[in-house]
Amino acid sequence: MPAVSAPAIVIAAPASGSGKTTLATGLIGALRRAGHQVAPFKVGPDYIDPGYHGLAAGRPGRNLDPVLVGEDRVVPLYRHGAHGCDIAVVEGVMGLFDGRIDEHRADAVAEGSTAQVAGLLGAPVVLVVDARGHSQSLAALLHGFATFDSSVRLGGVILNRVGSERHEQVLRSACDRVGIPVLGVLPRMTELEVPSRHLGLIPAVEHGTAATRAVDAMTTLVAAHVDLPAIVALAGGSVWGAAWDPLTELAAATLSGRALHSSTDPGVSAGMAQLAHVADRPVEPAPPVGTGLSTTITDATAGERPARNGGPVIAMAGGAAFTFGYAEHRELLLAAGAQVVVFDPLTDELPEGTAGLVLPGGFPEEHAAQLSANVRLRSAIADGATHGLPIHAECAGLLYLTRSLDGHPMAGVIDADAEFGPRLTLGYRDAVALHDSVLWQAGARVRGHEFHRTRLIRTEVANAAWGWRTTGPVSEGAVTGQLHASYLHTHPAGNPDAIGRFVHAAQRFALADHGSR
Numbered sequence: 001m002p003a004v005s006a007p008a009i010v011i012a013a014p015a016s017g018s019g020k021t022t023l024a025t026g027l028i029g030a031l032r033r034a035g036h037q038v039a040p041f042k043v044g045p046d047y048i049d050p051g052y053h054g055l056a057a058g059r060p061g062r063n064l065d066p067v068l069v070g071e072d073r074v075v076p077l078y079r080h081g082a083h084g085c086d087i088a089v090v091e092g093v094m095g096l097f098d099g100r101i102d103e104h105r106a107d108a109v110a111e112g113s114t115a116q117v118a119g120l121l122g123a124p125v126v127l128v129v130d131a132r133g134h135s136q137s138l139a140a141l142l143h144g145f146a147t148f149d150s151s152v153r154l155g156g157v158i159l160n161r162v163g164s165e166r167h168e169q170v171l172r173s174a175c176d177r178v179g180i181p182v183l184g185v186l187p188r189m190t191e192l193e194v195p196s197r198h199l200g201l202i203p204a205v206e207h208g209t210a211a212t213r214a215v216d217a218m219t220t221l222v223a224a225h226v227d228l229p230a231i232v233a234l235a236g237g238s239v240w241g242a243a244w245d246p247l248t249e250l251a252a253a254t255l256s257g258r259a260l261h262s263s264t265d266p267g268v269s270a271g272m273a274q275l276a277h278v279a280d281r282p283v284e285p286a287p288p289v290g291t292g293l294s295t296t297i298t299d300a301t302a303g304e305r306p307a308r309n310g311g312p313v314i315a316m317a318g319g320a321a322f323t324f325g326y327a328e329h330r331e332l333l334l335a336a337g338a339q340v341v342v343f344d345p346l347t348d349e350l351p352e353g354t355a356g357l358v359l360p361g362g363f364p365e366e367h368a369a370q371l372s373a374n375v376r377l378r379s380a381i382a383d384g385a386t387h388g389l390p391i392h393a394e395c396a397g398l399l400y401l402t403r404s405l406d407g408h409p410m411a412g413v414i415d416a417d418a419e420f421g422p423r424l425t426l427g428y429r430d431a432v433a434l435h436d437s438v439l440w441q442a443g444a445r446v447r448g449h450e451f452h453r454t455r456l457i458r459t460e461v462a463n464a465a466w467g468w469r470t471t472g473p474v475s476e477g478a479v480t481g482q483l484h485a486s487y488l489h490t491h492p493a494g495n496p497d498a499i500g501r502f503v504h505a506a507q508r509f510a511l512a513d514h515g516s517r
Helices: 020-033 048-057 071-081 114-121 138-147 165-177 209-225 228-234 246-256 266-277 327-335 368-373 375-386 396-400 496-511
Strands: 008-012 038-043 062-064 087-091 125-130 154-162 182-187 297-299 303-305 313-317 339-343 354-359 391-394 417-433 445-457 466-469 473-476 478-480 483-486
Touching: 008 020, 008 114, 020 038, 020 048, 020 087, 020 154, 020 209, 020 228, 038 048, 038 071, 048 087, 048 209, 062 071, 071 114, 087 114, 114 125, 125 138, 138 154, 138 165, 154 165, 154 228, 165 182, 182 209, 182 228, 246 327, 246 496, 313 327, 313 496, 327 339, 327 496, 354 375, 354 396, 354 496, 368 375, 375 391, 391 396, 396 483
Parallel strands: 008 087, 008 125, 038 062, 038 087, 125 154, 154 182, 313 339, 313 354, 354 391, 391 483
Antiparallel strands: 297 303, 417 445, 417 466, 466 473, 478 483
16 A cells, blocks of 8 residues: 655635735745755646745645646645655645636535645645734634535634734634634735736746745744644645556556557557556656756666657747746656757757757746847747647747737747737636647547736637637637647646657657757
8 A cells, every 4th residue: 555645734815815825935945944855735727836835845846736637636646746755735726715616516615726625635724814904803704714614624823914912912812712723923024025917926937036035034934933843743634545657647548549549650659658567656856847957757666767768859948938837747748758858948049859849838928029039949940840840839838939929029830929918818718629739639628727918919820729618619729730839728747648649749750850950
């Protein structure tokens, strides 16, 4: 039977803006400073908070999103991400019971909510309350959150932004009245504010040394004002079963025929078929996107081993303009036999031998002039697309491939222009692939997430990537040749077949002797 995973503590709040990220990041750092190996997690699809978690923990921040990966993968992904750690900190999303809005779901616990993930892990919840404006009525609020759903165990409260000693005394009395332990009291401190923009906090990679200083300040604050031994004692969970394993996931996709059913190359098919015979092997966590660090797969019995020699080179954009990514993406690419090379489109050329290109999300609109100035890279990508280079682009990647972004010339692969728009587009989507592509077969159903404030204009795209319904039918993205580009963010762990299909296409491109273009 697999060993029990590290116990977890779930950091939640009554509503957004209560200070979850400050508290969770500081708690991760404080526990690490106290000698713990901490596994950091974020509920939901958010890419930005895990960057700060990763700085605090010294290991990648990971996401637990039942909507994007399926409820059945949450525990395996947790076990995978917590491997080698003695405690995990899981930061929630929005309010404790907030999740995907589904009028057809009658459950008290919304899909994708912090409450759902806490229940799946069997982990206790610590509620972070913004104490500004609260007095004795705090007792009623805590009573409601503690009793709203019996599957959620409220283990304590941390009072944030407390104004004075007298204020603290009144709030403690309110907590005592309903039997909720106070695990920390944080004073009001404006200097810990991290700069934000239209989509939330500025990513840690972009914020540079200022992000490191902010994380250090959060760590010091939490260490001074939160009862760390009580947090450690409270942490728990009832997590069993096998950890998520990219090799096993790819093998299952291969055996089901979803990823490579159309393969005609015996060498590639045979190589991928080997995945059906691998043993369960834990995988060393990948470094965060944008670090430029290499990744190796770790075999529990054989030690470190590099990614399979001779596999296709997958160039993955990183740096300040392309900061959105899930660690499992590279782990799946490596497990499928690819060599993953991270490069920065602001300054770098296309890596030598590139046989596949991944352009993830981020904030290219903040770096449009510098991206445009890298003419050699733009030309190389346009040339590669013309000659059948497999390209997977999401959101920022989509913008980069258009003719122009806010008037700055881009790669010109997609017949559209892009500009900063008047409103935020945000939400989960139940999408259907409208055409066969390098990632999906036509008709494939995928869950994704939109998160952008740009829009395409003067669009002349013949084949849309996705179709879905919001208030009406929507066609979005572009599929042309070996290119799949879309605003829709997907989680690779929820779609291992797409990753296998992409690496297979890259291998065919490399074998056709196009990899040096």
